[in-house]
Amino acid sequence: MKLVVVGLGQCGGRVADEFALMGKRASSQRGIEIITGAFAVNSDEADLTGLRTIRSDFQHRILLGGRKTGGHGVGKINELGAQIIREGVDKVIDAIRTTKRFYETDAFLIVGAAAGGTGSGGLPVISEAIKERYIDKPVYALIVLPFEHEEKNEERCIYNTATCLKSAYEAADAVFLIDNQRYLRKDSSLISNMDKINRQIVDPFYNLLCAGEEKKRKRIGARTVDAGDIVQTLGGWTVIGFGRSTLATIRLPWERARDFREKGKETHKGIEAMDEALSELSVNCKPRDAGSALYLLSAPTKEMNVDILKEIGDYFRELAEDAMIRAGDYPRERAEVNITLLLSQLSDVERVRDFYYRVTESIPTMKKRHEEAEAKLREIEEASKDIPSLL
Numbered sequence: 001m002k003l004v005v006v007g008l009g010q011c012g013g014r015v016a017d018e019f020a021l022m023g024k025r026a027s028s029q030r031g032i033e034i035i036t037g038a039f040a041v042n043s044d045e046a047d048l049t050g051l052r053t054i055r056s057d058f059q060h061r062i063l064l065g066g067r068k069t070g071g072h073g074v075g076k077i078n079e080l081g082a083q084i085i086r087e088g089v090d091k092v093i094d095a096i097r098t099t100k101r102f103y104e105t106d107a108f109l110i111v112g113a114a115a116g117g118t119g120s121g122g123l124p125v126i127s128e129a130i131k132e133r134y135i136d137k138p139v140y141a142l143i144v145l146p147f148e149h150e151e152k153n154e155e156r157c158i159y160n161t162a163t164c165l166k167s168a169y170e171a172a173d174a175v176f177l178i179d180n181q182r183y184l185r186k187d188s189s190l191i192s193n194m195d196k197i198n199r200q201i202v203d204p205f206y207n208l209l210c211a212g213e214e215k216k217r218k219r220i221g222a223r224t225v226d227a228g229d230i231v232q233t234l235g236g237w238t239v240i241g242f243g244r245s246t247l248a249t250i251r252l253p254w255e256r257a258r259d260f261r262e263k264g265k266e267t268h269k270g271i272e273a274m275d276e277a278l279s280e281l282s283v284n285c286k287p288r289d290a291g292s293a294l295y296l297l298s299a300p301t302k303e304m305n306v307d308i309l310k311e312i313g314d315y316f317r318e319l320a321e322d323a324m325i326r327a328g329d330y331p332r333e334r335a336e337v338n339i340t341l342l343l344s345q346l347s348d349v350e351r352v353r354d355f356y357y358r359v360t361e362s363i364p365t366m367k368k369r370h371e372e373a374e375a376k377l378r379e380i381e382e383a384s385k386d387i388p389s390l391l
């Protein structure tokens, strides 16, 4: 599958930069193209300068809202972010049009953080605008949710997140949810290492995008997963997961697994990888709530057999009873079995629901506070009415 990736705001730009790097890796290591264009859009000049892989000309790093923000971002006011992006949307569309293999591109991926200003406000606006202009290509959003400590300290963070999620869900064909907090579970030092988190966000997409683009016969699975399968699977709230299980011993070609116990262990590697993918989902959710799902099994050719595919299939079917499941295999020569998992058309995501409730609950207090502030302002104006003015 070939994507055009557009990142908005600081987070969006950096994650898009990581996708651009992944694209380079796919062409140098595997000789295939998965990212046809990568763009970063921001109201903050320094953020754009800090990127590494996205081309550094003004058509790939697009600065908007210059006069309004002085090149310093919108300071978490996502309405202002939305406005600035709306005013500059034609610049972005013009830039996208210069993509070399645009006609071969299967879909758009628009990336941003929900809690900030530029990305949060801009993501739904760009998604809608691209969707209107390119009706034949799906538009997917990838939204990064805030860390817990950000939610606790700032009301604005919750408000931005809820408004961004709601609008993006309306505008895009599917919304990938990525929870920053999830990456701290195993390694809390990551909080100061955004690069590492970004790599972990992007990595699960590698095999998924590559599998359908392979040209070499030995890399093409018995059942491939291509862009068509992915497009059919994706809709609404979506999460991605990746799990691996290393093959402890690399067997030499003449040592086949004849022993039935060893054979059993081998098959079990698939289940192990699936379990890890399920526990490493990008946002916590229940497989039972998925309306569609896709998994891609990747392993050395000789590890991939009917038993392993069947066992994973049976196991997953029990967990996601109501989902339309698509599956495929991708033979890669590596000493591991890994699984990429998409759960889509989710009917419930607790995290999203929670943001909506919290904002709805706080709206009356926010309104009251706003009214109180206005009343105070009127009062002080009233008190000054008999004072001579110098203007």
Ligand SMILES: Nc1nc2c(ncn2[C@@H]2O[C@H](COP(=O)(O)OP(=O)(O)OP(=O)(O)O)[C@@H](O)[C@H]2O)c(=O)[nH]1
Residues within 6 Å of the ligand: 008, 009, 010, 011, 012, 014, 015, 043, 044, 072, 073, 074, 075, 076, 077, 113, 114, 115, 116, 117, 118, 119, 120, 144, 145, 146, 147, 150, 180, 194, 195, 197, 198
């Ligand atoms: N995963 C990840 N999250 C990030 C990164 N940079 C910022 N964030 C998160 O993104 C949210 C803030 O959004 P930003 O992208 O910084 O904001 P912005 O879109 O640039 O908007 P303004 O700066 O307000 O104009 C917070 O929840 C941060 O934790 C990053 O590189 N990776």
Ligand SMILES: [Mg+2]
Residues within 6 Å of the ligand: 009, 010, 044, 047, 073, 074, 116, 118
């Ligand atoms: Mg910023």
